Amino acid sequence: MQRLITNAFLAFSLGFLAACAPHEETPPKAARHVGAVVVKATEVSEEVSTTGEIDARVQSDLSFRVSGRITDRFVDVGDRVKAGQVLARIDAQEQQADLQVAVATLASAVAQQTQAQQAFDRQQSLFTTGVTTRADLDSARESLLRAKATVESEQAQLDTARDTLSQTDLVADANGVITARNAEVGQVAQAAQLIFTLAHDGPRDAVVNIDESLLLGRELAGDIKVHLLSGGPSMKATVREISPTIDSSSATVRIKLALEDVPWAQLGSPIVAIAHYKPQSVIELPWSSMASLAGQPAVWVIDPETKAVSIRPVDVITYNSGRFSIRSGVKPGETVVATGANFLSQGEVVAFEGTAQ
Secondary structure, three states: OHHHHHHHHHHHHHHHHHHHOOOOOOOOOOOEEEEEEEOOEEEEOOEEEEEEEEEEOOEEEEOOOOOEEEEEEOOOOOOEEOOOOEEEEEOOHHHHHHHHHHHHHHHHHHHHHHHHHHHHHHHHHHHHHOOOOHHHHHHHHHHHHHHHHHHHHHHHHHHHHHHHHHOOEEEOOOOEEEEEEOOOOOOEEOOOOOOEEEEEOOOEEEEEEEEHHHHOOOOEOOOEEEEEOOOOOOEEEEEEEEOOOOEOOOOEEEEEEEEOOOOOOOOOOEEEEEEEEOOEEEEEEEHHHOEEEOOEEEEEEEOOOOOEEEEEEOEEEEEOOOEEEEEEOOOOOOEEEEEOHHHOOOOOEEEEEEEEO
């Protein structure tokens, strides 16, 4: 019993001495070292390139204005034609028959007009001598007017028949090159059905299709360079037309670039067009500074007084090799974490060395 009392007393004494000993303070956490940049706005003009082909400025879709079976085709794709040259012909038997009917009908109307004219002249002579009445003279005059109107109507029908007969020949409306053919001999062509596509001689365009995202919020500069894939000197081009619609199958926008006088550029030649966006003021940051806030791009901004970091969402314009450009989220003069952003927490104090960005 005495030994138990002694052991209890010793344990109590040791506990009391331990309680009276001074507490050791936990050393403060060292500030995390990060790389940082001081941001500034810069004027940038990005380059964009895409492929396309040489097309004619003006193209015609040629078709017959009457229906019929194609009996002759005189040209093929790639042939050079001249204005007025016959390209194809349809069977004209029906149109020739209509023309013969119109000629005969006109001849009959002319004969009736001649007869009405003679009757009117006779009635007028008789009326002068007092042999006939005014009513008979007026009736003869009315018959003559009707006969003249009939002749004019039949003459118009004859002109229409002649024009219809001429439409059985499909002719070129300008000098150029046939670029497409959509009918063969023996085929029954309907009126207005596309038969040939004719690329007119004259100015040329470089036609390209670019992703619609490349045009969102940005405008192309006027100076564009076009190169043939086969080689040769570069050609200057300007934006002539931007399609107002997006191709639903490829999500691209068609752009036509007007080329200067380049008669040596062959239709359909593949090209590369290189353009620049108009300069705009943006802030560029290195890839390593990008963080994420609720799945959206963000960066860590350092408070210059407390050295504490806070995450801030940014509006990214473009992603480039090794860098990205932002429109808003940080301001020039602020300090952004450039390296070590993946290991930070809100309000954490950091140590850094900043460089101008």
